[in-house]
Amino acid sequence: MSAEDDTKRGFVPRISQLDSILLxxxxxxxxxxxxxxxxxxxxxxxxxxxxxxxxxxxxxxLLRYTVQxxxxxxxxxxxxxxYEDSVSLTRLRNYVYLLVFGRWVRQRAxxxxxxxxxxxxxxxxxxxxxxxxxxxYKVAEVLNLLVFLHQVLPFYRTVLDVNxxxxxxxxxxxxxxxxxxxxxxxxxx
Numbered sequence: 001m002s003a004e005d006d007t008k009r010g011f012v013p014r015i016s017q018l019d020s021i022l023l024x025x026x027x028x029x030x031x032x033x034x035x036x037x038x039x040x041x042x043x044x045x046x047x048x049x050x051x052x053x054x055x056x057x058x059x060x061x062l063l064r065y066t067v068q069x070x071x072x073x074x075x076x077x078x079x080x081x082x083y084e085d086s087v088s089l090t091r092l093r094n095y096v097y098l099l100v101f102g103r104w105v106r107q108r109a110x111x112x113x114x115x116x117x118x119x120x121x122x123x124x125x126x127x128x129x130x131x132x133x134x135x136x137y138k139v140a141e142v143l144n145l146l147v148f149l150h151q152v153l154p155f156y157r158t159v160l161d162v163n164x165x166x167x168x169x170x171x172x173x174x175x176x177x178x179x180x181x182x183x184x185x186x187x188x189x
Contacts, residue, residue, distance in 0.1 A: 010079050014148065023075030033056055039066050052107040063096040088173075106130050 027189060039047065047054070066073050068089065072082045083092065105112075113126030 007108070016079050016081060020073060020075030020079050020081055023078050024073040025075075027074040028059060028062055031062065052104055055107075056104040059103065060096065060100045063099060068092050068096050 032055065035054070036047065062074070065075070067083075070077070071085075071087075071092065076082060100133045109126040110123040113122040114120065116122070
């Protein structure tokens with residue numbers, strides 16, 4: 001059974017989903033490095049100041065023409081995975097906006113707050129709020145993983161379910177023999 005068959009049935013293993021995210025991030029990194037190499041003679045001052053906007057633009061272009069148009073990210077295309085046809089284009093467009101705008105806001109939150117409120121304390125407060133939101137997002141990811149594991153584990157045998165005594169009865173004498181040899185070697189030296 002191929003990955004394409006699994007995708008048609010609506011089942012995609014979790015590891016394939018994670019691999020597709022990593023592949024998409026690598027493709028984005030390659031494109032970004034090529035673009036920055038092309039415009040490196042413009043001036044480092046401009047590039048440094050506009051880097052979040054350049055990243056947002058590149059990420060938007062990449063996601064717009066892969067996720068929104070082809071219904072697959074770059075990593076998903078390489079692994080032959082696609083979003084279900086039941087996922088509306090509006091939902092995919094909102095997903096693209098959330099990914100692009102969310103990263104841009106995270107990078108520019110301090111500058112935006114300082115520009116709006118005209119105080120340096122606003123920059124610190126904004127960065128603390130962004131850090132808190134990142135922590136909450138990571139906690140939500142861990143909870144999502146725990147829910148996933150709770151749903152999947154009853155279908156698979158765990159180490160506790162397997163009778164490990166035959167392995168232990170072989171393993172312990174072998175380890176004792178190795179330990180004895182190491183001690184004798186150390187004494188001889």
